[in-house]
Amino acid sequence: MEKKIVVGVSGGIAAYKSVTLVSLLVKRGYEVRVVMTPSATKFVSPLTFQTMSRNRVYTDTFSEEDPGVVSHIDVADFPSLVVVAPATANLLGKVAGGIADEMLSTVLLATTAPVLFVPAMNVHMYTHPAVQENLQRLRRWGYGILEPAEGLLACGYTGKGRMEEPERIFQFIEDFFQGRVFLKSPNPASRGLPQDLAGKRILITAGPTQEALDPVRYLTNRSSGKMGYALARAARERGAEVRLISGPSTLLPPSGVERISVRSAEEMYAQVMRYLPEADWFIAAAAVADYRPKVFETQKMKKKGESLLLELVPTPDILKAAGERKRKDQILIGFAAETEHLEAYAREKLLKKNLDFIIANNVTEEGAGFDSDTNHVLLLSKRGERKDFPLMEKTSLAHLLLDEIIKGQGEPK
Numbered sequence: 001m002e003k004k005i006v007v008g009v010s011g012g013i014a015a016y017k018s019v020t021l022v023s024l025l026v027k028r029g030y031e032v033r034v035v036m037t038p039s040a041t042k043f044v045s046p047l048t049f050q051t052m053s054r055n056r057v058y059t060d061t062f063s064e065e066d067p068g069v070v071s072h073i074d075v076a077d078f079p080s081l082v083v084v085a086p087a088t089a090n091l092l093g094k095v096a097g098g099i100a101d102e103m104l105s106t107v108l109l110a111t112t113a114p115v116l117f118v119p120a121m122n123v124h125m126y127t128h129p130a131v132q133e134n135l136q137r138l139r140r141w142g143y144g145i146l147e148p149a150e151g152l153l154a155c156g157y158t159g160k161g162r163m164e165e166p167e168r169i170f171q172f173i174e175d176f177f178q179g180r181v182f183l184k185s186p187n188p189a190s191r192g193l194p195q196d197l198a199g200k201r202i203l204i205t206a207g208p209t210q211e212a213l214d215p216v217r218y219l220t221n222r223s224s225g226k227m228g229y230a231l232a233r234a235a236r237e238r239g240a241e242v243r244l245i246s247g248p249s250t251l252l253p254p255s256g257v258e259r260i261s262v263r264s265a266e267e268m269y270a271q272v273m274r275y276l277p278e279a280d281w282f283i284a285a286a287a288v289a290d291y292r293p294k295v296f297e298t299q300k301m302k303k304k305g306e307s308l309l310l311e312l313v314p315t316p317d318i319l320k321a322a323g324e325r326k327r328k329d330q331i332l333i334g335f336a337a338e339t340e341h342l343e344a345y346a347r348e349k350l351l352k353k354n355l356d357f358i359i360a361n362n363v364t365e366e367g368a369g370f371d372s373d374t375n376h377v378l379l380l381s382k383r384g385e386r387k388d389f390p391l392m393e394k395t396s397l398a399h400l401l402l403d404e405i406i407k408g409q410g411e412p413k
């Protein structure tokens with residue numbers, strides 16, 4: 001990775017600390033371009049940063065000094081990493097809202113490099129729900145946030161809001177360039193993947209469900225959620241807006257994906273019904289329990305007698321219910337985990353649940369079962385297409401499945 005960095009400076013008193021940061025970076029061989037907001041220039045002169053970075057400082061979107069390039073795009077395309085220090089509440093709010101009204105916020109919208117924000121503000125501004133929600137949103141999109149430190153603030157208050165010291169920010173940058181920390185660009189265009197799902201809203205279920213017997217016990221299955229999460233990530237990387245309704249799973253939500261956590265089949269059903277009307281695609285990758293205990297004991301069950309008979313009742317079939325409500329323009333994709341008669345059972349489910357596609361796998365096969373990182377699947381479509389994929393990583397398989405589904409639907413809408 002080329003040691004090229006854009007340092008963004010927004011208008012806070014901590015702007016003076018960024019001078020040290022730029023100096024550290026230049027000394028260690030980084031090529032640095034500084035972009036300042038107009039308010040940042042009230043705290044530190046652009047000339048200071050120009051001297052430190054030995055480069056022109058960008059403060060105005062409309063000052064096009066080089067007629068050969070559009071400067072905000074040129075700056076946006078230049079770095080391997082963007083670090084915004086300090087990131088004020090206002091700047092964070094603008095990025096979270098997609099606003100680009102001066103040079104720095106414009107570069108942030110246009111860049112496909114990973115971005116680290118180093119917030120600095122008054123403690124009461126920091127705890128405001130607007131700022132907290134913006135930070136959460138930015139994190140979800142894949143931005144890095146170096147949390148402010150606790151301490152005495154320039155405004156006289158003591159609390160969280162002080163910008164991290166330049167040495168600590170510098171250490172993060174070194175770790176990033178040496179591959180010790182991982183930060184991905186929030187912009188899917190950066191990965192060079194086709195944005196062929198842009199504008200599509202995709203709802204995905206993943207993982208197992210837990211059906212409670214009493215406050216401490218439940219029935220579940222061996223699903224890890226890996227296939228559903230891989231599909232969520234792949235769809236997001238190709239520009240889709242993805243909502244992932246997940247049963248209990250140890251996996252982290254892919255960046256930019258909205259995850260809704262549920263436990264039982266009934267909770268999953270309720271969330272799917274809530275979001276289904278706005279979905280273009282629904283992919284049911286969850287291993288939903290077909291039955292749940294008839295009664296939920298509110299107190300922990302005590303041992304009694306030699307044997308225990310559990311009465312189970314059916315849970316709602318989420319995918320079938322989605323099939324019954326299916327709009328003409330909606331695409332439904334189901335899974336069939338089988339141990340025998342793979343194709344016949346899968347085709348039966350495709351029809352019974354009114355699906356467009358079904359992804360079938362034989363869970364007894366080596367490398368294709370639950371919790372595996374690989375899978376071997378057969379894709380069947382309503383139109384009669386059939387594709388057998390070789391055994392491969394679920395992450396790669398997810399992309400190939402999306403390719404086929406898009407193809408099978410004609411041009412993506």
Ligand code: CTP
Pocket residue numbers: 205265284285286287288289290315316317318319320333334335336337349
């Ligand atoms: N599914 C669902 N809700 C359920 C059960 C299953 O949405 N309550 C979905 C799964 O996410 C998967 C597909 O339906 O996409 C699996 O079909 P299903 O008929 O439930 O499979 P099995 O439980 O294996 O059914 P069977 O016993 O008929 O083989």
